[in-house]
Amino acid sequence: MNREEFICSNLGLVHSCANRFRDKGIEYDDLYSAGCLGLVKAVDGFKSEMGYRFSTYAVPVILGEIKKLFREGGAVKVSRSLKDRARLALKEKERLEALLDREPTVAELADVLGCDSYEASELLCVNLAPLSLTSADGESDRQLDIPSDSYEEQIHNSLAIEQVIASLDEDDRRLIRLRYFGGCTQSVTAKSLGISQVQVSRRERVLLESLRRKLSG
Numbered sequence: 001m002n003r004e005e006f007i008c009s010n011l012g013l014v015h016s017c018a019n020r021f022r023d024k025g026i027e028y029d030d031l032y033s034a035g036c037l038g039l040v041k042a043v044d045g046f047k048s049e050m051g052y053r054f055s056t057y058a059v060p061v062i063l064g065e066i067k068k069l070f071r072e073g074g075a076v077k078v079s080r081s082l083k084d085r086a087r088l089a090l091k092e093k094e095r096l097e098a099l100l101d102r103e104p105t106v107a108e109l110a111d112v113l114g115c116d117s118y119e120a121s122e123l124l125c126v127n128l129a130p131l132s133l134t135s136a137d138g139e140s141d142r143q144l145d146i147p148s149d150s151y152e153e154q155i156h157n158s159l160a161i162e163q164v165i166a167s168l169d170e171d172d173r174r175l176i177r178l179r180y181f182g183g184c185t186q187s188v189t190a191k192s193l194g195i196s197q198v199q200v201s202r203r204e205r206v207l208l209e210s211l212r213r214k215l216s217g
Contacts, residue, residue, distance in 0.1 A: 007043055013055060014039050017062045026069055038065030056162075089113060089123035107179060107186070107204070116183030164214045172207055179204060 014035035021031050042058035092112050096104035110120035165176055171193065178184040178192055179200075186204070190197045 003043065007039060010039060010054065010058065013058055014062055017059060017066060021066055030069060031066055034065045034069050035062045038062035041065070086123045089120065111185050111187070116185070161215070164211050168207070172203070175200065175203060176207060
């Protein structure tokens with residue numbers, strides 16, 4: 001397969017990444033074009049001897065090009081309907097905090113809202129105040145530097161997560177993949193695994209704590 005054919009065969013990655021940013025204030029065609037530029041960069045930079053799949057390398061590069069659009073194009077526009085849903089998410093988060101006597105996890109909030117973890121995280125982010133890139137101390141107009149992970153760090157983190165998940169037994173791997181890669185609620189995950197939602201919730205907490213220890217140490 002030549003370079004052009006390989007690029008065309010991986011355009012699905014671009015669509016997948018661009019779809020994450022639909023209705024955020026930039027036209028989809030522009031998102032897709034930026035993603036295609038990232039895909040080409042990934043194809044030219046990828047080496048098979050790296051030891052991991054092309055998609056693992058390409059996705060952070062594609063996302064990086066798409067996010068650059070927002071950095072260069074100004075603030076992200078938020079629709080009224082999204083703001084309404086975000087306010088509902090905030091109210092549910094506060095209700096869960098009072099009920100659980102702790103801050104709820106994104107997964108717990110997603111279950112209450114009836115959405116996946118990615119959408120719940122997005123709704124919480126809508127409630128955050130935008131960050132100015134220039135200081136407002138009245139003394140200077142110095143620009144703030146916003147740190148970001150390099151592509152290499154993102155790839156390393158992705159590989160580390162894959163490795164610790166691979167160390168789990170089959171049922172635990174399925175649970176984690178359904179919840180955090182498939183975007184399934186605890187109820188859906190319970191049905192897929194043939195166990196109760198309570199069992200999923202308990203096992204998930206144990207697994208996440210175990211994964212945190214492995215990744216941190």
